[in-house]
Amino acid sequence: xxxxxxxxxxxxxxxxxxxxxxxxxxxxxxxxxxxxxxxxxxxxxxxxxxxxxxxxxxxxxxxxxxxxxxxxxxxx
Numbered sequence: 100x101x102x103x104x105x106x107x108x109x110x111x112x113x114x115x116x117x118x119x120x121x122x123x124x125x126x127x128x129x130x131x132x133x134x135x136x137x138x139x140x141x142x143x144x145x146x147x148x149x150x151x152x153x154x155x156x157x158x159x160x161x162x163x164x165x166x167x168x169x170x171x172x173x174x175x
Contacts, residue, residue: 122168124151124155125144125146125150125151126148126149126151126172126173127148127150127157128146128147128148128149128163128169128172128173129146129149130142130145130147131144131145131147131149131162132145138166139166142166142167143165144152144165145162145163145164145165146162146163146165146166146168146169147158147159147162148161148162148163148169148172156165156175167168
């Protein structure tokens with residue numbers, strides 16, 4: 100923190116948090132199982148596959164049967 104005021108530090112922290120929350124890339128996967136906050140605990144649950152269109156909106160393009168298929172989609 101050094102000579103930085105607390106107000107400046109909190110502003111910088113808030114900007115960093117906001118930028119970290121933005122999703123980057125053209126593909127995204129969303130778990131469809133209950134308890135989606137712990138998707139790593141349900142590797143066999145289906146996932147919704149999304150891609151960004153030309154306007155920047157997320158558009159559904161399919162469903163993966165499990166995490167392995169979702170990973171293949173993200174990495175292709």
